[in-house]
Amino acid sequence: MYESVKIFSSKEELAIKFCEEFFFLSERLREQNKFFNVALSGGKTPEIIFQTLADIYANKINWKNVRFFWGDERCVPPDDPESNYGMTKKFFLDRINIPPENVYRIFGENNPIDETLRYQEQFLKLFYDDITNAKFELTMLGLGDDGHTASIFPNSLQLLSAQELFAVAEHPVTKQKRITATRRLINNSEKIIFLVTGENKSSVLREIIGRQNNYLEYPAAYIEPTSGTLEWYVDESAASLLNNK
Numbered sequence: 001m002y003e004s005v006k007i008f009s010s011k012e013e014l015a016i017k018f019c020e021e022f023f024f025l026s027e028r029l030r031e032q033n034k035f036f037n038v039a040l041s042g043g044k045t046p047e048i049i050f051q052t053l054a055d056i057y058a059n060k061i062n063w064k065n066v067r068f069f070w071g072d073e074r075c076v077p078p079d080d081p082e083s084n085y086g087m088t089k090k091f092f093l094d095r096i097n098i099p100p101e102n103v104y105r106i107f108g109e110n111n112p113i114d115e116t117l118r119y120q121e122q123f124l125k126l127f128y129d130d131i132t133n134a135k136f137e138l139t140m141l142g143l144g145d146d147g148h149t150a151s152i153f154p155n156s157l158q159l160l161s162a163q164e165l166f167a168v169a170e171h172p173v174t175k176q177k178r179i180t181a182t183r184r185l186i187n188n189s190e191k192i193i194f195l196v197t198g199e200n201k202s203s204v205l206r207e208i209i210g211r212q213n214n215y216l217e218y219p220a221a222y223i224e225p226t227s228g229t230l231e232w233y234v235d236e237s238a239a240s241l242l243n244n245k
């Protein structure tokens with residue numbers, strides 16, 4: 001596994017650099033006549049990334065060659081303010097010319113168990129039902145100040161050993177049901193990029209990057225690509241403690 005930490009002066013610079021990498025990867029796969037399968041992240045940090053992608057690359061990327069999935073979703077309807085799909089649609093999908101059939105949303109309004117099975121089956125069909133080779137070329141991940149990533153929370157570390165590709169999760173405080181990609185699927189990605197902004201993430205980021213203190217209590221610490229690469233895109237606020245031992 002190759003791991004690197006890239007620190008940017010602001011979340012705006014982070015967004016620009018991520019979008020440059022996204023464009024590079026999409027072009028490489030287009031030249032190989034392959035689909036660029038991407039797992040999108042929810043939360044606040046991706047908003048500026050989606051806006052930047054739409055602003056700069058709406059007409060530069062061949063969106064017919066890109067397929068979007070979600071690394072996790074809240075079990076709410078798509079028009080709910082908490083829907084990851086709804087946020088992505090508003091800031092990004094409505095502003096690019098991507099074929100509707102290339103957008104594979106998680107139906108958060110459905111029964112969570114049934115939807116998890118449906119989504120996994122749909123994903124597997126794209127890889128000829130080969131669970132070993134089912135993977136994303138790029139997985140976007142966020143980092144919670146409690147060390148969670150996707151919807152794998154510290155109180156549900158058992159999901160780290162799940163053999164399924166997707167599973168039902170629960171927020172530890174609100175008890176809201178979620179559907180999340182499992183560690184198995186995430187770690188099978190060709191490239192994983194963590195997007196981390198804000199001073200409130202600085203402490204947990206330092207523990208995970210430095211393998212310090214209680215880092216094994218954080219699900220994000222267990223993200224280690226099987227054969228791909230892992231990169232951390234971090235703004236200066238989130239990185240403020242990395243040099244402080």
